[in-house]
Amino acid sequence: MRKFIMFMVLLTTGAQLFAQVTISGKVKDNRGRPVTAATITLKDTYDGAIADSMGNYRFTTTEKGSFLLQFTSTGYKSFEQQITIGNTAMVIDAVLKEELNELKAVTVTAGSFAAGDNKRAATVLTSLDVLTVGGGNADITSAVKTLPGAQQIGEQEGLFVRGGTGAETKQFIDGTLVNNPYYSSVPDIASRGRFLPMLFKGTVFSTGGYSALYGQALSSALILESIDLPEKSTASLGISPIVVNGGFQQLAKNKKSSWGVNYNYVNLIAYFSVVKQTPDYFKMPVFHNADANFRFKTKSGGMIKYYTTFAKGNVGLRRADIDSLELKDAFGLKNINWYNNLSWRENLGHGWKMNLGAGYSTNTDDLTQEIQDQQNKPAYIVDQPWSFGKNFVIKNKQELSQIRAVFEKKMFGISTVRFGGEYMYSVNNTNFNDTFISNLQDHYEALFAETDIYITNDLAAKIGGRFEHSSIINKANIAPRISLAYKVGKGGQISAAYGIFYQKPEYTELAYTTALGYTKATHYILNYQKNTNDRIFRIEGFYKQYDALVKSYPINFYYSRFDNGGSGYAKGIELFFRDKKTIKNLDYWVSYSYLDTKRDFMNYPEQLQPDFAANHTASLVVKRFVINWKTGFNFTYSYATGRPYYNFMYNNDNGTSKFSIADQGKTKDYHNLGFSMNYVPSVGKTNSKVFWVIVASVTNVLGYDAVYGYNYSQDGTNKVPVTPPAKRFFFIGAFFSWGVDRTQDAINGNL
Amino acid sequence: MKKMIFSLMLFVSVTAMAQSDKYEAAMKKGFAAMDSAKTVMDWQNAAAMFERIGDAEKTQWLPYYYAGLAYSTIGWMNPKGDADANADKIKALCDKAEAIEKNAEIYSLRNMAATQQMIVDPQSRWASYGQEAAAALQKGMELDPNNPRLYYLQGMSVFGTPEQFGGGKEKAKPILQKAVDLFKAEQPKPMYPHWGQKQAEDALAQCQ
Numbered sequence: 001m002r003k004f005i006m007f008m009v010l011l012t013t014g015a016q017l018f019a020q021v022t023i024s025g026k027v028k029d030n031r032g033r034p035v036t037a038a039t040i041t042l043k044d045t046y047d048g049a050i051a052d053s054m055g056n057y058r059f060t061t062t063e064k065g066s067f068l069l070q071f072t073s074t075g076y077k078s079f080e081q082q083i084t085i086g087n088t089a090m091v092i093d094a095v096l097k098e099e100l101n102e103l104k105a106v107t108v109t110a111g112s113f114a115a116g117d118n119k120r121a122a123t124v125l126t127s128l129d130v131l132t133v134g135g136g137n138a139d140i141t142s143a144v145k146t147l148p149g150a151q152q153i154g155e156q157e158g159l160f161v162r163g164g165t166g167a168e169t170k171q172f173i174d175g176t177l178v179n180n181p182y183y184s185s186v187p188d189i190a191s192r193g194r195f196l197p198m199l200f201k202g203t204v205f206s207t208g209g210y211s212a213l214y215g216q217a218l219s220s221a222l223i224l225e226s227i228d229l230p231e232k233s234t235a236s237l238g239i240s241p242i243v244v245n246g247g248f249q250q251l252a253k254n255k256k257s258s259w260g261v262n263y264n265y266v267n268l269i270a271y272f273s274v275v276k277q278t279p280d281y282f283k284m285p286v287f288h289n290a291d292a293n294f295r296f297k298t299k300s301g302g303m304i305k306y307y308t309t310f311a312k313g314n315v316g317l318r319r320a321d322i323d324s325l326e327l328k329d330a331f332g333l334k335n336i337n338w339y340n341n342l343s344w345r346e347n348l349g350h351g352w353k354m355n356l357g358a359g360y361s362t363n364t365d366d367l368t369q370e371i372q373d374q375q376n377k378p379a380y381i382v383d384q385p386w387s388f389g390k391n392f393v394i395k396n397k398q399e400l401s402q403i404r405a406v407f408e409k410k411m412f413g414i415s416t417v418r419f420g421g422e423y424m425y426s427v428n429n430t431n432f433n434d435t436f437i438s439n440l441q442d443h444y445e446a447l448f449a450e451t452d453i454y455i456t457n458d459l460a461a462k463i464g465g466r467f468e469h470s471s472i473i474n475k476a477n478i479a480p481r482i483s484l485a486y487k488v489g490k491g492g493q494i495s496a497a498y499g500i501f502y503q504k505p506e507y508t509e510l511a512y513t514t515a516l517g518y519t520k521a522t523h524y525i526l527n528y529q530k531n532t533n534d535r536i537f538r539i540e541g542f543y544k545q546y547d548a549l550v551k552s553y554p555i556n557f558y559y560s561r562f563d564n565g566g567s568g569y570a571k572g573i574e575l576f577f578r579d580k581k582t583i584k585n586l587d588y589w590v591s592y593s594y595l596d597t598k599r600d601f602m603n604y605p606e607q608l609q610p611d612f613a614a615n616h617t618a619s620l621v622v623k624r625f626v627i628n629w630k631t632g633f634n635f636t637y638s639y640a641t642g643r644p645y646y647n648f649m650y651n652n653d654n655g656t657s658k659f660s661i662a663d664q665g666k667t668k669d670y671h672n673l674g675f676s677m678n679y680v681p682s683v684g685k686t687n688s689k690v691f692w693v694i695v696a697s698v699t700n701v702l703g704y705d706a707v708y709g710y711n712y713s714q715d716g717t718n719k720v721p722v723t724p725p726a727k728r729f730f731f732i733g734a735f736f737s738w739g740v741d742r743t744q745d746a747i748n749g750n751l
Numbered sequence: 752m753k754k755m756i757f758s759l760m761l762f763v764s765v766t767a768m769a770q771s772d773k774y775e776a777a778m779k780k781g782f783a784a785m786d787s788a789k790t791v792m793d794w795q796n797a798a799a800m801f802e803r804i805g806d807a808e809k810t811q812w813l814p815y816y817y818a819g820l821a822y823s824t825i826g827w828m829n830p831k832g833d834a835d836a837n838a839d840k841i842k843a844l845c846d847k848a849e850a851i852e853k854n855a856e857i858y859s860l861r862n863m864a865a866t867q868q869m870i871v872d873p874q875s876r877w878a879s880y881g882q883e884a885a886a887a888l889q890k891g892m893e894l895d896p897n898n899p900r901l902y903y904l905q906g907m908s909v910f911g912t913p914e915q916f917g918g919g920k921e922k923a924k925p926i927l928q929k930a931v932d933l934f935k936a937e938q939p940k941p942m943y944p945h946w947g948q949k950q951a952e953d954a955l956a957q958c959q
Contacts, residue, residue: 037792039799044807046777050799052792074836533871627913 022089024058027051027071030097038073061085075099098457100413105457106485110497110527111209113147130197133621134634135674135699137731139192146619148574148591149207152640152670153612155708155722157182157190160612161207162544163570163597164219167506171222172214174343176359179400184335184365186317188722194311201227208523208542209497212450212464212481213406218503218521228303229258229295233739240733242271257296264289277725283316283332302346311337322720323386323713327371327379334366351410359402367394385557386714392433399427419449428507438511442472458487470504472514477502491532497525505550509562517564520547534581544570549601553657554650568599568607588622603648603659611709614640630681636674642666647712662716667709673701689738696732703727777804778942781817791829797821805847813942815848819860826867834871838864855898856944858891862904899933903951906930910954924958931955
């Protein structure tokens with residue numbers, strides 16, 4: 001008992017002694033900067049402190065003995081130190097290591113514009129922005145054309161990027177190549193893309209220096225990522241004078257799978273009778289379009305998606321023949337297209353991810369042209385140089401089957417390695433008047449590997465390479481790609497990219513000879529981007545070297561020789577600024593591109609500025625939602641300086657196997673003000689069962705007479721401007737959807 | 752020996768008592784730090800104090816709750832700050848608190864965290880964080896249909912939404928009225944959350 005009392009006494013006196021000990025120190029990061037507000041905790045006690053703006057901390061404790069002193073701060077790895085607290089003050093400093101974080105880490109933005117709803121710094125547009133570009137008519141390409149790097153080309157479809165042709169931009173959906181991303185078009189009229197923006201949750205428009213995961217595009221890649229499961233089951237209906245569509249999307253009760261079907265019918269008879277078109281349409285454009293999708297979530301959180309779309313179109317138009325005053329050219333096009341895309345992404349565990357893709361597409365174009373007289377009857381013409389090729393029946397069939405696998409492994413920190421391969425089998429059959437028949441097949445294989453290395457959150461590198469082989473030209477290549485990104489200041493970053501890009505010649509060239517090699521482009525890009533909450537500023541400079549472009553040399557009026565003797569360059573500076581902040585409720589972005597490019601390719605006699613390249617291009621996109629009117633107003637103004645045009649003539653007598661420039665000039669500047677408005681009456685009615693919106697839009701509000709270039713008669717004496725088929729395009733339509741309240745979308749877009 | 756066992760028992764209970772006194776004292780110190788907090792740094796300090804108490808106690812949800820509340824105050828005070836990082840911190844504290852006890856108060860914190868993330872860019876974040884905030888309110892109301900703070904937060908959300916989008920003073924008024932009524936009926940429990948009455952009354956006054 002006595003002992004016990006002694007013990008109690010000791011214990012209480014010990015408690016009375018109660019010596020407080022001060023623990024202090026400094027918390028810095030690995031670059032010696034103070035870590036403000038780092039938390040210091042004496043573990044399993046109440047004692048601790050936070051570091052002040054100089055990184056200093058200080059606290060007192062009555063604890064004695066061995067403890068863990070823990071230092072933590074958001075964005076840093078926590079640090080612990082074993083300490084023994086005695087009776088004297090202690091000074092303990094700590095160095096915290098930065099924690100790598102995918103969202104915080106710098107991403108390479110050189111040459112790439114991302115659209116989507118993720119939080120990454122590279123995102124410049126949301127998916128909704130793509131939908132609501134004024135006068136864009138919900139066409140992805142139209143929205144992308146408001147970004148720097150793309151040309152304002154109106155006479156043919158495609159993205160003409162940084163001095164590259166439309167064929168140098170490829171589109172990819174969930175990793176696989178899309179063979180015919182646009183509706184087949186008639187000469188001198190651009191057609192729209194086959195895929196609606198609503199299908200995609202993310203879009204990356206790469207103006208150069210893109211990843212080693214993609215290939216066969218000299219200039220640019222448009223990388224689209226399709227949506228996963230819908231939020232709810234819906235039925236939808238759209239009505240307008242030119243298009244009727246209906247759709248149904250069913251989400252399973254367990255929200256693990258969904259399927260959907262849509263049908264679209266376009267008929268321009270009524271529209272063309274009201275809005276007069278320059279060409280005489282003897283077959284009014286009619287399109288049928290049906291698509292279906294099936295998506296499901298796998299057990300381990302992966303996703304399998306299947307999308308298919310079938311389209312059938314028919315159009316015929318008549319224009320005055322350029323070589324003769326009394327004749328006409330009647331051109332007809334029938335198109336059938338079937339596209340299939342199957343993708344499977346899966347988490348394999350242990351940091352492994354897998355992306356598999358498969359695709360099959362087939363496209364048939366039946367083209368006819370005949371020379372007709374004033375009564376629209378076939379005219380008989382003795383074969384002459386100017387009438388060569390004007391009476392034809394062409395059947396062109398393209399098929400593309402492909403498989404692709406990409407594996408991804410998380411290495412140390414957030415660094416990642418990606419590798420995989422793809423195989424494409426393509427068939428291209430052309431029959432020209434039953435006289436010129438080509439059946440071309442290509443087996444194309446590629447292997448690629450790429451690594452994202454994060455040295456710190458502020459410094460990242462992407463290093464990759466790609467090996468490709470194409471059987472039709474029986475040549476292989478190795479394409480290295482490197483990019484770097486470095487954070488400078490708050491929201492700012494510098495990135496740089498370098499890469500070599502190869503593309504096999506087009507089938508129109510391979511039909512003459514397969515003794516050709518890859519065309520080649522080398523990209524150098526330097527980019528600065530500053531991203532704050534409601535503002536994005538970007539400036540990018542680039543230099544692009546073209547080598548081994550396909551050139552044609554005339555042998556006589558009818559035949560040419562082809563080789564890889566072409567070359568060229570493109571360089572320029574591009575600016576992008578988006579601001580949602582300065583003017584309340586007003587969102588706008590501005591793009592400007594300066595381009596200096598020349599190339600010697602196709603039938604060009606020397607290096608020339610190509611006819612699809614303007615030196616200066618600019619766009620201004622303004623969007624405003626007026627809450628009181630429940631209406632959004634979107635304006636897009638595009639401007640481009642004139643483009644060069646040429647008349648290359650083959651002169652039989654001069655003995656050089658070259659075309660010569662018979663005439664050249666520059667078109668006048670291009671202006672286009674597009675406008676669209678959407679009236680959303682159900683805004684605010686949170687319980688409404690039907691969501692509807694009325695959309696009205698018009699292109700070229702100011703009625704500017706655009707000239708895209710000139711066509712020449714065979715002898716060069718008649719020069720006809722290439723103009724749009726009508727000054728303006730009007731659209732009005734009502735869209736209904738039941739089941740899901742998409743009011744939220746409208747609010748998102750406008751709050 | 753019996754005596755000794757008795758006194759040992761006494762001693763044990765005394766230390767237990769002392770332990771709980773110590774907890775209460777530490778919590779009070781934390782409340783004092785919150786009451787006197789003026790700068791973001793002060794609030795961070797208070798949050799850290801509560802988090803330390805929570806980590807040391809391991810069985811009390813209130814310290815984590817108050818740490819989260821301090822961070823959400825920082826979120827409101829400092830809209831230019833990194834709302835995502837701050838909200839992640841709040842949600843992590845909510846997870847810790849909820850592992851100890853699941854209750855409606857924690858969901859009021861979750862609501863505020865998601866709301867703060869949404870406000871950064873309502874246009875593109877409404878779908879994700881707006882819904883997360885609404886879901887937190889709903890879940891909280893399931894757990895306690897009479898929690899005044901949840902009604903206050905709901906009322907403020909409606910109050911801040913433009914009339915055209917289904918918000919506005921008129922629609923917020925009955926919700927805030929209900930919040931105020933519930934505040935009046937609320938039985939204060941020691942150390943339990945009791946904030947919001949004055950804010951709710953002020954907001955209701957603005958609806959008149």
